[in-house]
Amino acid sequence: MALRFRRQETxxxxxxxxxxxxxxxxxxxxxxxxxVGKVTRMRAKPSSGLPALSITITDASGTVNVVxxxxxxxxxxxxxxxxxxxxxxxxxxxxxxxxxxxxTLLEA
Amino acid sequence: MKVVIAGAGxxxxxxxxxxxxxxxxxxxIDNDPGVASRSQSLKGTDGTPVTFLLGDxxxxxxxxxxxxxxxxxxxxVTGDDEDNLVISLLSKQEFAVPRVVGxxxxxxxxxxxxxxxxxxxxxxxxxxxxxxxxxxxTIGSFVRLLSLEGGKARLAEVTLAAESxxxxxxxxGIGLPRESTVVALLRDGHVVVPRGDTVLRQGDEVLVLVxxxxxxxxxxxLVG
Numbered sequence: 001m002a003l004r005f006r007r008q009e010t011x012x013x014x015x016x017x018x019x020x021x022x023x024x025x026x027x028x029x030x031x032x033x034x035x036v037g038k039v040t041r042m043r044a045k046p047s048s049g050l051p052a053l054s055i056t057i058t059d060a061s062g063t064v065n066v067v068x069x070x071x072x073x074x075x076x077x078x079x080x081x082x083x084x085x086x087x088x089x090x091x092x093x094x095x096x097x098x099x100x101x102x103x104t105l106l107e108a
Numbered sequence: 109m110k111v112v113i114a115g116a117g118x119x120x121x122x123x124x125x126x127x128x129x130x131x132x133x134x135x136x137i138d139n140d141p142g143v144a145s146r147s148q149s150l151k152g153t154d155g156t157p158v159t160f161l162l163g164d165x166x167x168x169x170x171x172x173x174x175x176x177x178x179x180x181x182x183x184x185v186t187g188d189d190e191d192n193l194v195i196s197l198l199s200k201q202e203f204a205v206p207r208v209v210g211x212x213x214x215x216x217x218x219x220x221x222x223x224x225x226x227x228x229x230x231x232x233x234x235x236x237x238x239x240x241x242x243x244x245x246t247i248g249s250f251v252r253l254l255s256l257e258g259g260k261a262r263l264a265e266v267t268l269a270a271e272s273x274x275x276x277x278x279x280x281g282i283g284l285p286r287e288s289t290v291v292a293l294l295r296d297g298h299v300v301v302p303r304g305d306t307v308l309r310q311g312d313e314v315l316v317l318v319x320x321x322x323x324x325x326x327x328x329x330l331v332g
Contacts, residue, residue, distance in 0.1 A: 030177065030204045050224045069224050088177075090204030099226075100201045 021084065025061035029091040035064065036106070039081045044072035053077070057085060064089070065097040074103075082106040112137065112179045114165035114195045115186030116147045119211065123183060128152025135174045137165040138186075166194045168202055176203045184227075185211040193217075193225045200226025222259075230255075248272065250327045253315075261319045263291070266330045268312045273332045280304035282329050287322035291315050 021036040040063065041056035051072045056063050066085055068074060077083065087101030109132045113120045116138035128134040129152035136147055136158055150158040163170035165184070176182060182205045184195035192210050199205040210221045212232035221230035242251045248269025255262050268275060274282045279290055279302055293300040294313035300306065308314070318326050 050222065052224075088202060088204045090200070091206070099204070 021059075023061035024057065024059045024064045027064055027089055027096055029089055029096055032086075032088050034084060034086040035059065036082065036084050037064075039077060039079055039083060042077070042079055057083065065092070065095055066101060066103075067097060067099055069100060076105040077103070109133070109180040110175065110178055111135070111181045111183065112171075112174050112176050112199075113183045113185060114138075114191075115184065115211075116140075116143045116160070117185070117187055119185045120183075121147060121150060123185065124150060124158045125152055128156050128158050129154045133159075135159040135161060135179075137161045137163060137170065137174050139164040166191055166198070168198055171195075171198060171203065176205060179203070179205055181205070181207045181209065183209040183211075185209075187213055189213050189217040189220075193220060193227075196221075197226040248331060250323075250331055261317060262323065264316050264318060264323070264326070266314045266316065266327075268308060268310055268314060268330065269332075270310055271332050272308075272310070272330060274308045274330050275310055276307060278305050278307055282308070284316075284329060285322040285325045287320040288316055288318040288326045291317050 021034040024035050024037060027033050027035060035057065037057035037059035039055050040058040043054045045052050045054055051070060053068045053071055053074060055066050055077065057066055083106060084104040085098055085101050086103070087098045089096045089098045111127050111132050112135045113124055114137045116136050120136060120138070124134045124136045134152070136150065138144060138147065139162065141162065144160065144162045147160045150160065152158060161170065161174050163173070165171060176199055182195070182199040184192040186192055189212060196208045196210045199208050207228050208226050209229045209231065210227040212218045212221055212230050212235070215232055215234040218230060218232050218235065221227045239251060239253050247267045248271065249266070251265045253263045253265055284290070290302040292315040293302050293306065294315070295309065314330060316326055316330070
């Protein structure tokens with residue numbers, strides 16, 4: 001018996017809910033928080049001679065720094081990419097900064 | 109200040125007693141039930157009890173119970189360098205602790221105790237002992253005493269020998285590079301606050317703060 005492929009019903013595309021986070025301007029040091037924003041600045045830096053990737057995330061309310069140590073690049077993290085960052089930020093000088101936070105890549 | 113100390117060996121217990129006695133809130137963590145019996149009744153030098161927590165400080169849950177999220181300082185002072193690095197990294201990364209102090213047991217591991225692993229200040233007993241011995245036996249050489257900000261600034265000491273090119277000169281006149289400064293002079297058992305017109309003499313112990321690459325220049329100017 002010949003197998004017939006049935007035409008697949010078109011499934012309406014489920015739109016991923018736009019992830020919501022705390023406005024970056026409201027981020028406080030030492031409080032667990034999730035923010036959503038675009039990568040607006042990237043810098044691979046030798047931090048005390050050791051590698052680190054430093055990026056800046058921007059949303060409508062402001063900007064925040066994110067640092068990952070031990071690497072100079074992360075696949076998918078590029079300028080203009082929208083990302084979700086989750087962690088406990090610290091105060092580095094007068095800037096709030098995430099150190100090795102959990103991240104999720106969103107559509108560019 | 110709220111201080112969390114990981115490792116209740118002789119170092120950790122001593123620190124807990126001293127800091128508790130100085131009025132700080134101290135929590136001591138160790139996972140060895142043997143030291144727990146000795147640490148549970150530990151009191152500060154003023155009689156205030158030290159909070160003891162039995163658990164593995166390398167686990168986030170244990171650090172949470174210890175109150176690391178509100179701690180001003182975490183001191184990782186176990187006898188195991190791997191544990192100290194894990195505790196330091198977790199304290200910085202998961203709890204954003206402002207100041208993390210890490211104890212170096214094996215000097216070969218000292219290079220790892222940097223901001224890369226969340227350590228703000230590393231303390232290496234073998235290194236300190238070496239520096240103290242060097243300081244005691246050497247005149248006319250450049251002895252590094254302390255490393256600050258992950259090695260970006262260093263406190264060094266030079267005892268001026270007879271052949272030092274700086275003898276008889278004013279501090280302002282020896283041409284020290286901008287990245288360095290004389291912070292104190294020890295002369296005849298007294299501490300002299302250095303000024304630009306202070307004249308250096310043989311036997312002076314000069315404490316210099318050097319940053320960047322200025323160390324070689326300072327060494328040349330003071331040692332010769």
